[in-house]
Amino acid sequence: MSAAVIRAESLSKWYGNVLGLSDVSLEIDSGITGLLGPNGAGKSTFMKLVTGQMKPNIGRVTVRGRRTWNEPSLYRSIGFCPEPDAFYEDVTGWQFLTGLLRFHGYGPAERAERAGRALEVVDLFKDKDRLIRGYSRGMRQRVKFAQAIAHDPEIVILDEPLSGLDPLSKRKLIKLIKSFRSEGRTVLVSSHVLPEIEALTTRIVLIHQGKILAQGDIPYVRELIEAHPHVISVRSSDPRRLASRFVADPAVQKMTFDPDGRTLVVESRQRDRFFDLLTKAALEAGVAIDEITSPDDNLQAVFDYLVGK
Amino acid sequence: MSVHQRIAEFAASAREVSAFFFFLGRRGGKARVFALLGLIPVVLAVVVRIVMHGRSEDVAAVFTEILMVFFLQFYIVILSLFFGTSIVAEEIEGRTLPYLVSRPLTKPGIIAGKYGAYVLLMVLMVTVNLALSYFVMNSDRLGAVSLYVTFLRYAGVLALGVLAYTAFFTFLGAVLKKAILVGLVFGFGWENVIQYFPGSTQKFSLVHYLKSLLPYRPMRGGGGYLTMLLFRLEPTGPAVSVLTLAAVTAVFLALAGAIFRAKEYLFEE
Amino acid sequence: MATVRAKGYAHWEGAPVERRFPWWPITRTGIMLAFRRKRFKFAFAMSFVPAFVFLVGLYVSERIDDFRHMIRGGNQLLNITPNYFKAYMTNDFLLLPIVFVLAFAGAGLIADDLKHNSLQLYFARPLRKADYVLGKMSVVAFFVLILTALPGIVLLIFKLVFAGSFKFLLDYPWLPLSILGVSALLTVFFSFGILLLSSLSDKSRYVTILVFMSYFFSDILFGILYGIFRKPALALFSIRANIQQAGAFLFGQKLPHAFAAGWSFLVLAGICLLAAAVLHRKVRSVEVIR
Numbered sequence: 001m002s003a004a005v006i007r008a009e010s011l012s013k014w015y016g017n018v019l020g021l022s023d024v025s026l027e028i029d030s031g032i033t034g035l036l037g038p039n040g041a042g043k044s045t046f047m048k049l050v051t052g053q054m055k056p057n058i059g060r061v062t063v064r065g066r067r068t069w070n071e072p073s074l075y076r077s078i079g080f081c082p083e084p085d086a087f088y089e090d091v092t093g094w095q096f097l098t099g100l101l102r103f104h105g106y107g108p109a110e111r112a113e114r115a116g117r118a119l120e121v122v123d124l125f126k127d128k129d130r131l132i133r134g135y136s137r138g139m140r141q142r143v144k145f146a147q148a149i150a151h152d153p154e155i156v157i158l159d160e161p162l163s164g165l166d167p168l169s170k171r172k173l174i175k176l177i178k179s180f181r182s183e184g185r186t187v188l189v190s191s192h193v194l195p196e197i198e199a200l201t202t203r204i205v206l207i208h209q210g211k212i213l214a215q216g217d218i219p220y221v222r223e224l225i226e227a228h229p230h231v232i233s234v235r236s237s238d239p240r241r242l243a244s245r246f247v248a249d250p251a252v253q254k255m256t257f258d259p260d261g262r263t264l265v266v267e268s269r270q271r272d273r274f275f276d277l278l279t280k281a282a283l284e285a286g287v288a289i290d291e292i293t294s295p296d297d298n299l300q301a302v303f304d305y306l307v308g309k
Numbered sequence: 310m311s312v313h314q315r316i317a318e319f320a321a322s323a324r325e326v327s328a329f330f331f332f333l334g335r336r337g338g339k340a341r342v343f344a345l346l347g348l349i350p351v352v353l354a355v356v357v358r359i360v361m362h363g364r365s366e367d368v369a370a371v372f373t374e375i376l377m378v379f380f381l382q383f384y385i386v387i388l389s390l391f392f393g394t395s396i397v398a399e400e401i402e403g404r405t406l407p408y409l410v411s412r413p414l415t416k417p418g419i420i421a422g423k424y425g426a427y428v429l430l431m432v433l434m435v436t437v438n439l440a441l442s443y444f445v446m447n448s449d450r451l452g453a454v455s456l457y458v459t460f461l462r463y464a465g466v467l468a469l470g471v472l473a474y475t476a477f478f479t480f481l482g483a484v485l486k487k488a489i490l491v492g493l494v495f496g497f498g499w500e501n502v503i504q505y506f507p508g509s510t511q512k513f514s515l516v517h518y519l520k521s522l523l524p525y526r527p528m529r530g531g532g533g534y535l536t537m538l539l540f541r542l543e544p545t546g547p548a549v550s551v552l553t554l555a556a557v558t559a560v561f562l563a564l565a566g567a568i569f570r571a572k573e574y575l576f577e578e
Numbered sequence: 579m580a581t582v583r584a585k586g587y588a589h590w591e592g593a594p595v596e597r598r599f600p601w602w603p604i605t606r607t608g609i610m611l612a613f614r615r616k617r618f619k620f621a622f623a624m625s626f627v628p629a630f631v632f633l634v635g636l637y638v639s640e641r642i643d644d645f646r647h648m649i650r651g652g653n654q655l656l657n658i659t660p661n662y663f664k665a666y667m668t669n670d671f672l673l674l675p676i677v678f679v680l681a682f683a684g685a686g687l688i689a690d691d692l693k694h695n696s697l698q699l700y701f702a703r704p705l706r707k708a709d710y711v712l713g714k715m716s717v718v719a720f721f722v723l724i725l726t727a728l729p730g731i732v733l734l735i736f737k738l739v740f741a742g743s744f745k746f747l748l749d750y751p752w753l754p755l756s757i758l759g760v761s762a763l764l765t766v767f768f769s770f771g772i773l774l775l776s777s778l779s780d781k782s783r784y785v786t787i788l789v790f791m792s793y794f795f796s797d798i799l800f801g802i803l804y805g806i807f808r809k810p811a812l813a814l815f816s817i818r819a820n821i822q823q824a825g826a827f828l829f830g831q832k833l834p835h836a837f838a839a840g841w842s843f844l845v846l847a848g849i850c851l852l853a854a855a856v857l858h859r860k861v862r863s864v865e866v867i868r
Binding site for chain 3: 339346349350353357360361371374375379383387390391394395398399402486487489493497
Binding site: 015048052072073075076078080082088091095105147 | 321322325326328329332333336337403404408409411412413415416570576
């Protein structure tokens with residue numbers, strides 16, 4: 001068994017009658033893992049269990065082999081960026097960061113140094129002496145991220161970190177998060193916005209209604225979907241002639257033509273066999289192929305299939 | 310982890326939390342509002358001093374009979390109620406709890422740290438306002454040593470009251486969602502009504518022990534609720550009173566810490 | 579070339595229907611939300627205890643001979659006159675439960691909107707500031723009227739029913755107007771007062787403290803000042819004393835404090851005007867933070 005950084009075993013959590021998580025077993029290694037699911041899927045619940053804010057009803061969750069509930073010494077190595085837009089009142093960004101850093105036992109000089117570094121990283125150093133309630137939404141999100149990384153944690157848990165950011169800030173933060181991978185950190189980042197997760201990592205955990213639907217690399221997860229045919233889009237000079245070459249083959253389940261008259265869209269359960277057919281057919285028919293794309297070879301399609309859209 | 314390590318961890322948590330929240334509390338607008346409330350007896354003291362110029366016995370009696378009752382049975386109760394219940398409630402309402410519980414801080418240390426910060430803030434507010442009103446009222450006797458001894462006793466009683474009430478309201482805040490309303494019923498209902506019960510029933514209130522420690526006890530008073538605040542006291546000895554208040558403080562603070570450690574607090578979605 | 583489908587704005591040929599009472603949805607929601615709070619229903623039910631006690635008093639007064647052996651000197655206590663109704667409507671027995679209920683139900687009326695930044699949502703609709711304030715005040719008015727006018731009139735009706743005649747009403751024909759008048763006074767004052775306090779903070783917990791603090795402290799301040807200066811006019815500092823003074827005047831009874839009731843009306847009106855001014859400033863769709 002690999003030494004997973006975060007391990008959940010048969011984890012279940014409910015709030016009264018509402019099920020937050022149901023029998024979740026998961027291992028998260030170092031690197032960046034995306035936790036993807038719609039609102040109310042259980043992402044924040046899982047993160048709160050990992051960061052020790054809640055305790056499981058059934059099962060266990062451990063970080064480096066240690067249970068997370070009521071283990072304050074464990075939190076030295078965890079940085080958490082919560083989802084709610086909430087701060088202590090009437091403090092500046094600087095006071096907020098240095099205040100939280102003192103809880104890690106740092107002296108004044110080290111607090112100042114770490115706070116300054118974190119604020120520089122999120123581009124807020126020049127606004128450090130402004131009250132947080134005067135910050136824009138994006139600035140508040142960045143200062144929240146800064147407090148999660150200021151103490152250089154080994155494990156970073158980010159709950160919707162890109163929410164409220166403008167495209168430029170998002171890009172900067174994505175770049176920063178990706179740099180954590182090369183530093184050997186473990187990052188668990190949640191989002192319900194699929195392109196954000198795709199930009200950060202290929203390793204995803206899909207969660208829906210408290211259950212894990214799938215876990216792994218995007219292509220691997222996609223291959224799991226045997227039940228659903230792959231969609232391949234072929235743009236060529238004569239799609240109908242091309243289509244006539246393989247319409248009889250059982251590898252082809254369904255064919256449609258786009259209104260532009262140049263694109264043939266094929267559904268197939270045997271992707272590799274179809275590609276063989278396609279290349280052979282194009283050669284035999286003398287049809288020039290301009291473009292081949294697989295529109296569902298991305299996260300959106302994977303997710304849509306898995307949640308049954 | 311050894312007991313020694315646990316205590317060290319608790320103490321470190323409490324120390325750092327206390328420093329942070331004392332800083333935050335000083336800046337808050339609500340602290341200013343409550344500090345201003347405490348200035349009202351000071352203003353009254355100045356007015357009384359001017360109006361009753363030359364009648365020092367009457368003036369001293371006004372402090373003992375009226376202003377001290379205001380401090381003891383209204384001001385410290387309302388302060389302790391607000392700040393005590395805030396210890397947990399403000400973190401839930403403000404959704405700032407994750408910033409504390411995801412740090413290397415023990416949960417009882419968080420409670421103790423916030424308690425310490427707010428108690429220090431309140432004791433400062435109360436002591437300053439008490440000092441101003443007391444010494445204004447007794448400004449013609451500033452040379453008397455007994456004046457300062459009496460002041461220290463008054464300040465000590467109020468400080469003990471802040472400690473005990475805040476501990477109790479902290480416990481209420483850790484347990485209940487609507488701690489303020491229950492606290493109001495306790496602070497202004499139970500604490501006043503129980504005094505009219507004869508015999509040992511008075512001992513089931515915190516104010517009984519505080520009044521037992523007062524150097525002078527009021528005999529008369531004004532109208533309205535102030536009359537209700539007066540009492541028929543069958544005092545308990547000072548040593549027992551101090552011990553009881555200290556025990557109440559320790560027990561409820563410990564309970565608050567234990568509950569905060571065991572309980573999950575969910576934000577309203 | 580691909581076709582561009584026009585997705586322009588369609589003109590709507592209809593005419594907007596103006597709501598007669600644009601504040602009504604705010605009132606309805608406010609009342610619903612109050613009843614959804616845990617334990618509020620219990621607190622609200624308990625506020626009817628004074629009415630029940632006075633109702634029993636009415637019954638006992640009509641059956642005084644049956645109860646004579648239980649009540650010594652009860653004749654005076656249970657001699658039902660307008661003073662009995664004044665006692666119900668202006669005593670702490672009722673005023674404290676009203677303050678309690680309003681702290682529960684009214685503290686968050688504006689405070690919660692400030693906390694969640696909802697004022698922008700309200701004023702993005704065809705809603706004037708006056709509609710918003712009226713809607714919120716109506717929530718407070720609902721509870722105060724239910725606890726004052728309704729039991730007051732019901733007590734009067736039961737008095738007539740227990741007596742079996744209209745003599746009482748013929749002796750005091752202005753009594754229903756007095757009941758409604760005091761109820762209106764309490765409704766208007768508490769509506770303004772609670773909204774004033776609710777607009778001062780975005781934390782309903784703090785507003786709850788302010789509500790109780792204002793009510794108790796005003797009376798304690800009166801007590802302190804009276805203890806020092808012994809002047810009846812100092813009762814003007816007390817909200818409770820002013821209500822009792824104005825209430826006694828409206829019931830045509832002896833005034834509890836030795837000064838003209840007009841001053842109490844002025845103080846209560848002054849608080850309402852202050853509240854109106856503060857609300858005018860606080861209730862706006864955009865908050866500028868410097």
